[in-house]
Amino acid sequence: MQLSPPLTDSDSEPAVPAWSAVGAMTMCVALLIAAEFMPVSLLTPIARDLRATPGMAGQAIAVSGLFAVATSLLIPAASRRFDRRQVLIALTWAMLASLVLIAMAPSFAVLMLARALLGITIGGFWALSTATVMRLVPSEMVPKALGLMYTGNAVAAALAAPMGSYFGAIIGWRATFWTLVPLVLANLLWQAASLPSMPPDTKTSPVSVLGLLKRRHVALAMAGAMLSFGGAFTSYTYFRPFLETYTQVSVPQMSMLLLGLGLAGFAGTYGATMLLGRHLYALLRWLPLALGLVTLLLLGLGHHLWGVALALVAWGALNAAIPVAWSTWLTRGVRDAPESGGGLMVAAIQLSIMSGAALGGLLLDHLSITATLMGGAALLAMACLLVGNGRSLQAQER
Incomplete structure (x- = not known):
């Protein structure tokens, strides 16, 4: 199901703002930040369960940042030929896969792999987010739309660590990550329903990062x-x-x-x-x-x-x-x-x-x-x- 009209190359700025799509991106941002920073308050049980030192567990947080840097530099060129709607949905699927891998991780190596996958999502989604917002709302509404998206960032930044600590003590760190999975699935449905088709712009020459x-x-x-x-x-x-x-x-x-x-x-x-x-x-x-x-x-x-x-x-x-x-x-x-x-x-x-x-x-x-x-x-x-x-x-x- 797709509720918003597609955007063509000649219609890169919509006449009617797609606020539902901006809302879906805001939710995705909140989930990304939560997934990125929730381990900060769960390092000790993660390290103990996977037989790693706290320092090693901390590296699992850093590795997502390294992959985010690499992805952010590469994804504009790599995704240039694809509909941005499909790219954003694919990145959200990658976040879902990373959360499932983290929750099921049998070893520290699998945890690192899952965090690297999350870093790819973080770098890719953030790199494309501003350009996407510019195609979802008229130019005079872009600051408001960006502010809404960063509200999701503020929500997650404020609550991720304390909620991780609270739920980790009650249900365990693995179950804490499992609680994010249905939220990501709901976000995927919201994206599928609200994000319009955004074909590549073939009228402008590509500019390397x-x-x-x-x-x-x-x-x-x-x-x-x-x-x-x-x-x-x-x-x-x-x-x-x-x-x-x-x-x-x-x-x-x-x-x-x-x-x-x-x-x-x-x-x-x-x-x-x-x-x-x-x-x-x-x-x-x-x-x-x-x-x-x-x-x-x-x-x-x-x-x-x-x-x-x-x-x-x-x-x-x-x-x-x-x-x-x-x-x-x-x-x-x-x-x-x-x-x-x-x-x-x-x-x-x-x-x-x-x-x-x-x-x-x-x-x-x-x-x-x-x-x-x-x-x-x-x-x-x-x-x-x-x-x-x-x-x-x-x-x-x-």
Whole structure:
């Protein structure tokens, strides 16, 4: 069943928005984020059951990021000849297969294979998501549609780890992953019913993912995005040791603080969506600076629980607004090649997340948690300086 009319090459921007299709993509995003980050709270039982060390189990999380980077760079070219509707549905089937493999994994090797398959879905879906949204709604509604999609991201980011921990203690880690399977099946049915046919655009010349870097404004934008995301994850990855050693919270208090941080993402996503139409470049400039200042504020308020709680709420809201802003930039900065631009952006974000986490760990091991948060703030300040007034990120008339 297909409720929405097909999009042809000459009708790449629909007159009527396909909000049901955007909703299906939002649900898929939430499930992807949940599947990616749920193991964070289940590392110990997974390691014990599969006879692996906690460090080895942690690598199962990292491997999905590595495959996401590779897929995001390759999928725009690999999928160019296929209907985007079929590609997105196929990627969702891959997510389903990965969840079943994780839940049934008899060994650590099978778990790694399943996580690699999940990484392919993450990289492919995110790389094509912005270009797909541009074909589902009229251009003036794209920021609103992207904001809706990132609401799914905020929901999963806020709830995946605490729900994983809760259900893992009650029904076990394997059954916890099984609970996602019927949700993915429901999402597949929703996608089949709502996603319109989106044939390949044969009227425009393909642009390679890495070839986009030859455009000065794209290269600068990728640098700005990497500094923004890298700075955020230099700090975010190590909030737990900060809260344990600096604020000295209990485990229940930490759970509530991190949940508050995640829930604040709803406000950040909504606020960014409302402002993007007229203030995109201002947001790209000032969001990372504000996030850096709040990161430093955490250090100043670090010994006061309620001060830290308020700062974490602000941090979560600002952090959630950044990906919405950069996704909207894609619709303007690389409008002629949104799929290749999406692949490049996903690769840049995944690489910056891994690099930021590595930098934060080095600063923590060799200096202190204070150095880690200051390092993250410094990268965020550099992002603000690089973006400037935004003129260097705007595509020149071609």
